Amino acid sequence: MQAIKHKQTEGSTVSPLDHLADLLNTDMKATNAVILARMQSHIPLVSELAAYLIAAGGKRIRPLLTLAAAKACSDKAEATGLAAAVEFIHTATLLHDDVVDESAQRRGQASANMVFGNKASVLVGDFLFARAFELMVETDSIKILDILARASRIIAEGEVLQMSLTGNLEITLEQYAAIIEAKTAALFAAACESGALKAGADAATAENFRLYGHHLGMAFQMIDDLIDYTSDKKQMGKDAGDDFREGKLTLPVILALKKATPDETTFWARCMRDHNQTAADLETARTIIAKHNTVAEGRSVAQNHIDAARLALTKTKQTGITTTLDQLLDFVVSRNH
Amino acid sequence: MQAIKHKQTEGSTVSPLDHLADLLNTDMKATNAVILARMQSHIPLVSELAAYLIAAGGKRIRPLLTLAAAKACSDKAEATGLAAAVEFIHTATLLHDDVVDESAQRRGQASANMVFGNKASVLVGDFLFARAFELMVETDSIKILDILARASRIIAEGEVLQMSLTGNLEITLEQYAAIIEAKTAALFAAACESGALKAGADAATAENFRLYGHHLGMAFQMIDDLIDYTSDKKQMGKDAGDDFREGKLTLPVILALKKATPDETTFWARCMRDHNQTAADLETARTIIAKHNTVAEGRSVAQNHIDAARLALTKTKQTGITTTLDQLLDFVVSRNH
Numbered sequence: 001m002q003a004i005k006h007k008q009t010e011g012s013t014v015s016p017l018d019h020l021a022d023l024l025n026t027d028m029k030a031t032n033a034v035i036l037a038r039m040q041s042h043i044p045l046v047s048e049l050a051a052y053l054i055a056a057g058g059k060r061i062r063p064l065l066t067l068a069a070a071k072a073c074s075d076k077a078e079a080t081g082l083a084a085a086v087e088f089i090h091t092a093t094l095l096h097d098d099v100v101d102e103s104a105q106r107r108g109q110a111s112a113n114m115v116f117g118n119k120a121s122v123l124v125g126d127f128l129f130a131r132a133f134e135l136m137v138e139t140d141s142i143k144i145l146d147i148l149a150r151a152s153r154i155i156a157e158g159e160v161l162q163m164s165l166t167g168n169l170e171i172t173l174e175q176y177a178a179i180i181e182a183k184t185a186a187l188f189a190a191a192c193e194s195g196a197l198k199a200g201a202d203a204a205t206a207e208n209f210r211l212y213g214h215h216l217g218m219a220f221q222m223i224d225d226l227i228d229y230t231s232d233k234k235q236m237g238k239d240a241g242d243d244f245r246e247g248k249l250t251l252p253v254i255l256a257l258k259k260a261t262p263d264e265t266t267f268w269a270r271c272m273r274d275h276n277q278t279a280a281d282l283e284t285a286r287t288i289i290a291k292h293n294t295v296a297e298g299r300s301v302a303q304n305h306i307d308a309a310r311l312a313l314t315k316t317k318q319t320g321i322t323t324t325l326d327q328l329l330d331f332v333v334s335r336n337h
Numbered sequence: 338m339q340a341i342k343h344k345q346t347e348g349s350t351v352s353p354l355d356h357l358a359d360l361l362n363t364d365m366k367a368t369n370a371v372i373l374a375r376m377q378s379h380i381p382l383v384s385e386l387a388a389y390l391i392a393a394g395g396k397r398i399r400p401l402l403t404l405a406a407a408k409a410c411s412d413k414a415e416a417t418g419l420a421a422a423v424e425f426i427h428t429a430t431l432l433h434d435d436v437v438d439e440s441a442q443r444r445g446q447a448s449a450n451m452v453f454g455n456k457a458s459v460l461v462g463d464f465l466f467a468r469a470f471e472l473m474v475e476t477d478s479i480k481i482l483d484i485l486a487r488a489s490r491i492i493a494e495g496e497v498l499q500m501s502l503t504g505n506l507e508i509t510l511e512q513y514a515a516i517i518e519a520k521t522a523a524l525f526a527a528a529c530e531s532g533a534l535k536a537g538a539d540a541a542t543a544e545n546f547r548l549y550g551h552h553l554g555m556a557f558q559m560i561d562d563l564i565d566y567t568s569d570k571k572q573m574g575k576d577a578g579d580d581f582r583e584g585k586l587t588l589p590v591i592l593a594l595k596k597a598t599p600d601e602t603t604f605w606a607r608c609m610r611d612h613n614q615t616a617a618d619l620e621t622a623r624t625i626i627a628k629h630n631t632v633a634e635g636r637s638v639a640q641n642h643i644d645a646a647r648l649a650l651t652k653t654k655q656t657g658i659t660t661t662l663d664q665l666l667d668f669v670v671s672r673n674h
Contacts, residue, residue: 043494045501096459122433122459123496129463130490133470137483145482146474153467157380159460164382 016327020064023324027067027080034084038131049124053091062191063087069195069209072321077199081135082144086191088132089148093155095125144194151190158182167247167273169257176254180221188217208312212325215309220332222302225250229289231337241282247272251301255294264288299333306333353664357401360661364404364417371421375468386461390428399528400424406532406546409658414536418472419481423528425469426485430492432462481531488527495519504584504610506594513591517558525554545649549662552646557669559639562587566626568674578619584609592631601625636670643670
């Protein structure tokens with residue numbers, strides 16, 4: 001696992017995400033084993049591309065949330081197949097996102113579609129998506145299939161919405177929220193809710209875990225979008241400035257547009273709407289965003305979601321896992337790379 | 338519905354496919370209503386692209402098979418949601434296939450990815466795929482979800498296998514059979530099997546419908562591949578010669594390669610392996626294929642599957658529906674456009 005190190009107030013350098021992975025070490029290992037086993041295909045290119053993605057790693061935050069929600073609800077919970085399914089859905093959407101967004105890098109490696117081609121990326125994404133449903137079938141729970149089929153549909157809708165609003169300077173904060181709700185929060189929510197249900201949680205508990213996942217996902221994506229204008233490539237493990245180059249209007253830009261001088265509006269229109277950028281423009285964008293203090297403003301919007309996630313979590317049975325899930329909230333909103 | 342007219346031995350000009358659609362008229366209308374209702378999204382571009390595909394029509398043979406298998410097993414069967422799910426899976430794979438294969442036309446219209454772009458096509462394919470699983474969840478049958486999740490995974494593997502063997506003159510008949518089994522027969526089989534199960538069929542009956550669908554699908558795709566070298570654009574409603582231009586080695590070419598003179602082998606290698614084609618080459622390919630009589634040979638391979646499909650069908654309870662399903666077999670293998 002590619003750790004996100006973060007200095008804690010206690011002086012420890014172990015992030016709550018790492019701590020969670022430690023607490024769930026056995027289940028996480030089992031989940032990784034399922035991921036490795038079920039990405040195999042008798043078609044060599046499928047296994048090869050899947051292995052490339054798995055080797056690329058990533059934080060595995062979604063399956064970790066599934067395992068955590070399950071374990072928080074029952075010590076005896078077995079959610080490794082479900083957690084693998086959640087990661088497969090996420091990986092499939094990344095693959096299709098890479099195809100459509102032509103992003104040059106993901107997770108610090110050349111993206112799969114650059115190495116294997118768009119064709120293979122679309123099809124292996126389909127393979128992983130179908131495999132996720134095969135794994136969910138094995139949970140023998142229609143309710144879980146319902147939750148994740150719905151989340152998968154919402155993710156696709158969110159990607160289309162984002163696409164239709166790319167370069168559109170009129171985008172509202174509400175539309176931005178709708179995009180990240182669909183693109184990110186829906187799977188975070190489904191990962192937590194399905195994990196709780198897999199452990200036999202009652203409807204009220206499952207709903208609280210769904211809310212925790214939803215609000216964590218909203219905050220997570222907002223911070224990610226802020227970081228895209230504040231971090232550098234080495235820190236982030238992916239190209240900072242991707243959103244800017246692709247004309248995606250995200251939180252910091254939407255907030256900066258509200259305070260923009262006429263010259264700045266012209267700048268954003270040229271760069272984001274007209275896709276007419278020079279090498280120096282990203283630095284200018286960073287400067288404008290810093291000037292208007294929109295990163296702090298954005299963090300405060302994210303903090304509202306953190307508060308809501310915390311509220312939902314306090315309504316569940318308190319365990320060592322929920323303590324760490326609570327710490328994860330502060331970690332997510334304070335990370336800066 | 339875009340009818341495939343075929344002169345029957347009885348002197349009627351109604352094809353068994355049209356006859357099946359007549360027999361299942363009420364259910365087919367209900368299925369079309371489900372398709373129309375469930376392709377809607379609050380994201381306008383999603384509905385728009387889906388509507389474009391639905392307007393393009395197509396034969397709807399897969400949902401028709403689902404409805405037919407269900408009705409053959411029980412008069413009271415209600416399989417319209419399932420039939421819509423099967424069509425959504427098919428449409429999603431067409432959308433992704435268009436993206437990856439850059440085919441210029443499908444069903445006589447410009448393909449969706451030419452009109453809406455690859456990006457939207459990939460994402461709306463994902464939407465339809467997820468929507469299919471939502472519809473399947475509504476059947477409340479884990480077994481049906483299992484069958485269609487598996488079929489979806491196999492389709493993706495088949496597309497990758499086809500891609501890896503494109504332009505490869507060493508392809509065997511066995512490899513070709515594996516490709517079309519995955520690409521086409523798997524969904525035909527799943528459409529029939531799941532329809533039977535939705536109607537409460539026992540395991541043996543469901544298996545016979547699965548076999549019927551599998552062998553019908555094999556024959557259907559083989560004939561399709563033969564027609565690509567014998568039909569013209571107007572008859573087919575799509576570009577004849579697509580497989581040739583894309584370097585896909587299909588049944589008629591594989592059979593022709595077995596009998597090829599050294600000059601012909603050089604010809605196939607230049608056109609299919611080296612993707613070095615001139616406008617006149619398709620005509621030359623047709624001439625070589627006609628000379629070796631590979632179309633008749635190919636039809637005889639398809640006939641073996643027709644025989645196997647018929648055998649499976651005779652083991653089920655005989656009804657008006659199964660009589661028409663039987664006639665459909667001869668129709669599929671004899672069609673020439």
